[in-house]
Amino acid sequence: MLKLKFVIPLLLFVVLGMFLFVGLFRDPRVVPSPLIGKPAPVFALPSLQDASYPVDSKELLGQAWVLNVWGTWCGGCRQEHDTLLAIAEQGVVPMVGLNWKDDENLARQWLGQLGNPYAVVAVDREGRTAIDWGVYGAPETFLIGPDGTVLYKHIAPMTMDVWNREFLPRIEASRVNVGTRS
């Protein structure tokens, strides 16, 4: 009985300590997205390359794809650009760009000078689509499954490590799922 009296507070302390310890290493800037596992918000926006041709997210159904939110005003986007080019080179999934609240001329210039990793770039001048996707800081990169659900969201510049660890396995898994269903 006496033992229990000492063990319980110690146990509580250890549990609390564990929570706080884990909290030390969590980045408060990374806010988990409530969209994961939910249907991706649809959009139909003008294309950066050809404003008369709209980018319709519904046309991407049936395949896994990546949505990368960027802007020329965003330093992290410049940082991740070479990685995006390398990923596009792999040709695993189409990468759609969402040009967020940007100057379209600057955006075209950026892609012309640095290279274009995107299959297509949708222009979100007013930032409404970005709000629908819960975007709060570029660069953000979403993975959308063939059935149109959001599978993953990466907040921060993309790295090859994140791509290999978080994106590729999920893309593989989504393909297997589609295969077994049909």
Place this chain on the structure above:
Amino acid sequence: MHRYLCAGLVALLLAFAGQSLAIDTEVAFDDPALQHRYETINRELRCLVCQNQTIADSNATLAQDLRREVREMIAAGSTDDEIRDFMIERYGDFVLYRPRMTAQNFLLWSAPVLLLLIAAAVLFRVVRRRAQETDLETEGPEAGQP
């Protein structure tokens, strides 16, 4: 003379200080009731770029966009709850400065009551045991002896 000049300058600077603090200077609605709702909701929503500010406090572009969203939703006749749900669907519960009670954080919300109940139970047991001990002391065989 100098002193008056200084005081005058300070007064002048203070007079402008309030204005420099106001972020969202334009009045969104002519109707004071709607304007009040607009300002109240803005003060409850977190600006996720600048996490320790509400969208009413911040001039980040995202905060401006979210204020625009709130303004348009109020104008379109949405209720406060609809606007909050709109934000939660997109940004999660973190967007609320006044967190809701959900299945995940139910334990956290009920923790004060639980701790109070545990403390009360412990207190009750301790008091009862002490009462028994003193009873034993007074009613023990030695107690009545001279």
